[in-house]
Each structure stands twice: as structure tokens, then as C-alpha cells.
Amino acid sequence: MNRNILDKEVQQFIKANREKSPTEIALKKSPFQNVSSAELASQIDGWQRSVKKLPTWAYSDGIYYPDKINLEQCSSEHTALIKQTLIAKGSRVIDLTGGFSVDSCYLAQEAEEVIHCELNEKLSEIVAYxxxxxxxxxxxxxxxxxxxxxxxxxxxxxxxxxxxxxxxxNQGKVFLLEDCEPNIVANQTLFLRKSRYVISKLSPLLDISTALSSLKHVRFVYVISLDNDCKELLFIQERGYEGECTIRSIRLFQDQLQTFEFTYEEERAIISRFLLPQKYLYDPDVSISKAGAFKSIGKYFGLGKIHQHAHIYTSDQLQVNFPGRIFEILDVRPYSSLKKQNPWPQANIAIRNFPDKVEVIKKKFKIKDGGHTYLFFTTDINNQLIIIACKKLA
Structure with a gap:
């Protein structure tokens, strides 16, 4: 940590140039003897990365930004806020893998004290500052x-x-929970001896069922998405808990929050209702799909599935609180009819349980991206390939 970066003149320079290209700054000679142009560029790059992801940091004067990899790997403030709700007021918390401390700082707003452990001494010093x-x-x-x-x-x-x-x-990406560092599977007995609760933030690519078979005493799994992009999985273990795990999907979008919860036991017991396309079409948020609430979401909102393997839904009555995209259906046609005439020279195309890929469809029928029309290429309950033309309501 180069504390010369914190000098008033250096901070003024960074603030005055923070909208410029970091590469442009890096290629110019630094106006400061003890701060290189590369360091100035790194601070400007850090600010630019933080504007949307970490606005509290970006708009607080005097923040020192770490290497960009630390900013890429840290949580956003949106998801850190969710974690803050998971702990009791005045509790004792330890963050074993501190990083840039976004989660730790939010947990600290509820906790009596948070211990932030970080092997990288430079990063630990930056976080403390x-x-x-x-x-x-x-x-x-x-x-x-x-x-x-x-x-x-x-x-x-x-x-x-x-x-x-x-x-x-070791500079390579791993995909198994047991291969991550630290190994939370091997250390869970230690964790649950030192604390009643363990909150593990895991990759959104991880298979939830596989993780549940490796981790003991899991009471909750949170699936968190931001603007239909799955960001995190949180596994909450409670010492001694032996009951059914509750899955909670959390959808963050347009400064709003929607939640949906279910259990896999409930999901397995539901018999889905199937319908031909009605007046409205529903495309669930990625947090619902990743959680695996394919039957639960349909039952809760009284919807029919278009097909067993096409996870889109339909109804005659509008369900405005559905956690995902909502469309009004304008037309339903057999896929074969498109070979004779294509009435949609421009559209937003999605496929659900359909044999052709989007790029193939666009090329075959000369459909340009964009516009106000949405086309879902899918299979109906009679196993017929169809096109559902819609306009987006939400």
C-alpha cells in the first residue's frame, strides 16, 4: 500500500481524472514523484469498477482501491445487503476469507464485532484503512x-x-466444492464447533443438490440474482439442524426485491398443470430456475406449464407479482408456418425446449435482433413445435 496515493494533491488528481481511460493515464508521465502512472491508473480503474458495484466506496473521499482482481471477486453492495439480514443484532462474526471486505462491512452494521481474516497483508492493510x-x-x-x-x-x-x-x-479454476480453498466440506465439523451458524458464499454455477449432499445441517439455501443474472448461492448451516432445507430465491431488479421459497420435498410432491398458450406468458427469473422451483412456482401463481421440459408458463388471468418477465400473447403459430411466410423481420428470440438454436433460427428466417416483439420458440403439450409471439408487460 503506497500511502503517498493518499496525499491531498494525488487524491485531487485522481478525482479530476476518474472519468478518463485508465490506459490513457498509465501511458502518460506521472506528475508525482512518489506515485507512478500505473498506480494512478489502478486507482482510477478501481473507482470506475466501483461506481455501480460499490457506490458507497466510490462516493466516499479517500478510498484506496486494491488490485482489480480483488474488486472483480468481491460481492456487490446489493448482495451484501442480503447477507446483513441473515445475522442477529449484536452478534460475533468472523469472516474467514475477508477479501476487499464488502460483506464484512455490511455484516459489521449488525454485529458487535467482525473479525476480518485475510492472508494478503497488503489487502488487509487497505481494508483496515x-x-x-x-x-x-x-x-x-x-x-x-x-x-x-x-x-x-x-x-x-x-x-x-x-x-x-x-x-x-494454483492459478486454475476448480469446480468441485472440495477443491475450493478453504475446503468447507472437510472443515465443517470445525466450523460448527466454533460457531452455531456457518454462512458459505458459493459459486452460482454449483449444483445445489450436489452441495447439499456434501454439507451437513443446512437449514437454508439462498439463490440471489441481480437483473436476471445469478450472482451467488448462500448455504446457511445451523449446528444440530436435521430438518428439511428451505430454498429461498431472491430476485433483485430495478431497485426492487422479490422472494420465493419452497422445499425440494414440496417440489417433488407437486403435479404440474399443462395448458396450451393462454392470454399471458411468464418466463421465470434465473433465481427461480437455478433454485429448481419449476413446479412450485406454477402452483403458487396458478399457472399452467407450456410443456414438461419448457419452463415457461401461461394463464388467462394476469399475475403481476410473478418473479420474472411477463408477456401478453399476441399470436401462436406452428413452427412449420414460418417456412411459408415470416411476419417478424425483427424480434427478440428465445428458445425453450426447442431443437434449433437462436442463431440458427435468425439466420434461417432472416430475423434481426431487437424491436418490441418477443418470439418464444418452444414445444406445446401436444409435442408440436410452435412460436409464441408476445409483447413484454414487465
């Missing part, structure tokens, strides 16, 4: 290995353990 700027006075930064620190702690030293295992090991 930024915490003072942000007035997060109950965040204690320790440059150490979180597992080693936890092993030395007394049993029940904490109320919550928070861990975000790295999915990059």
Missing part, C-alpha cells in the same frame, strides 16, 4: 489464515462464520 474512512469501527482486520485463526479460537467463540472459498487454486 478503508474501514476507518467508512467509519466501520467494529471491523478488526487480521492478516492471517482464517482456518488457522479459527483452530486457535475457543469453541463457541463466534455466533456466525462467514466464508467465501476461492474457486481459483
Amino acid at each position: 478503508n474501514a476507518r474512512i467508512l467509519r466501520v469501527n467494529n471491523l478488526k482486520c487480521i492478516a492471517t489464515d482464517g482456518i488457522a485463526f479459527l483452530e486457535d479460537a475457543e469453541d463457541d467463540a463466534f455466533d456466525y462464520i462467514y466464508v467465501d472459498p476461492s474457486r481459483r487454486v
Whole structure:
């Protein structure tokens, strides 16, 4: 951490040039003797990456930005807010894999104290400095290995353990939960001895059922999406819990939040209703699809599925609170009719349980992207290939 970057003149320069290209700044000679042009560019790049993802940091004067990989890997403020709701007021928390501390800082707003463990000494120093700027006075930064620190702690030293295992090991990407660092599967007995609750932030690519077979005492799984992009899976373990795991999908969009919860036991017991396309079409948010609530969501909103393997739904009555995109159906045609005449030279195309890919369809029928028409190429309950033309309502 180069503290010369915090000098008033340097900070003024960064603020005055923060809208410029970091590459442009890096190629120019630095106006400061003790701060290189590369360091100036890195701070400007950090600010630009933080504007949408971390506005509290971006619009607080004097923030020191770390290497870009730390900003790429950290949580957004949107998802950190969700984690803040998971802990009790005045609790004791340890973040075993601290990183840039976005989650730790939000947890600290509810906790009595948060211990932030980070092996990278430079990053730990940056976090400690930024915490003072942000007035997060109950965040204690320790440059150490979180597992080693936890092993030395007394049993029940904490109320919550928070861990975000790295999915990059030895410069390569890993896909199995057991291959991440730290190995939360191997360490879960240790975790549940030191704390009653364990909150694990896991990759959105992870298969939830596979993870549940490896982790014990999971009470909740949170599937969090932001603007229809699945961002995180949170697994909440509670010492001694043996009941059914509740799956909660959380949809964040346009400064709104929608939640839906179910259990896999309930999902398995539901018999779906199937319908030909009615007046409205519903395309569930990725948080619903990733959670696997394919039958539960239809039952809850009284919808019919278009086909067993096409996870889109239909109804005659509008369900305005459906967690996903909502369309009014304008036309339904057999796919074969498109060979004779294509009435849609421009449209937004989606496929659901359909043999051809989007690019193939666009090329075959000369359909340009965009416009106000949405075309769903799918299979109906009679196993007929159809096109559902819609306009988007929400």
C-alpha cells in the first residue's frame, strides 16, 4: 500500500481524472514523484469498477482501491445487503476469507464485532484503512489464515462464520466444492464447533443438490440474482439442524426485491398443470430456475406449464407479482408456418425446449435482433413445435 496515493494533491488528481481511460493515464508521465502512472491508473480503474458495484466506496473521499482482481471477486453492495439480514443484532462474526471486505462491512452494521481474516497483508492493510474512512469501527482486520485463526479460537467463540472459498487454486479454476480453498466440506465439523451458524458464499454455477449432499445441517439455501443474472448461492448451516432445507430465491431488479421459497420435498410432491398458450406468458427469473422451483412456482401463481421440459408458463388471468418477465400473447403459430411466410423481420428470440438454436433460427428466417416483439420458440403439450409471439408487460 503506497500511502503517498493518499496525499491531498494525488487524491485531487485522481478525482479530476476518474472519468478518463485508465490506459490513457498509465501511458502518460506521472506528475508525482512518489506515485507512478500505473498506480494512478489502478486507482482510477478501481473507482470506475466501483461506481455501480460499490457506490458507497466510490462516493466516499479517500478510498484506496486494491488490485482489480480483488474488486472483480468481491460481492456487490446489493448482495451484501442480503447477507446483513441473515445475522442477529449484536452478534460475533468472523469472516474467514475477508477479501476487499464488502460483506464484512455490511455484516459489521449488525454485529458487535467482525473479525476480518485475510492472508494478503497488503489487502488487509487497505481494508483496515478503508474501514476507518467508512467509519466501520467494529471491523478488526487480521492478516492471517482464517482456518488457522479459527483452530486457535475457543469453541463457541463466534455466533456466525462467514466464508467465501476461492474457486481459483494454483492459478486454475476448480469446480468441485472440495477443491475450493478453504475446503468447507472437510472443515465443517470445525466450523460448527466454533460457531452455531456457518454462512458459505458459493459459486452460482454449483449444483445445489450436489452441495447439499456434501454439507451437513443446512437449514437454508439462498439463490440471489441481480437483473436476471445469478450472482451467488448462500448455504446457511445451523449446528444440530436435521430438518428439511428451505430454498429461498431472491430476485433483485430495478431497485426492487422479490422472494420465493419452497422445499425440494414440496417440489417433488407437486403435479404440474399443462395448458396450451393462454392470454399471458411468464418466463421465470434465473433465481427461480437455478433454485429448481419449476413446479412450485406454477402452483403458487396458478399457472399452467407450456410443456414438461419448457419452463415457461401461461394463464388467462394476469399475475403481476410473478418473479420474472411477463408477456401478453399476441399470436401462436406452428413452427412449420414460418417456412411459408415470416411476419417478424425483427424480434427478440428465445428458445425453450426447442431443437434449433437462436442463431440458427435468425439466420434461417432472416430475423434481426431487437424491436418490441418477443418470439418464444418452444414445444406445446401436444409435442408440436410452435412460436409464441408476445409483447413484454414487465
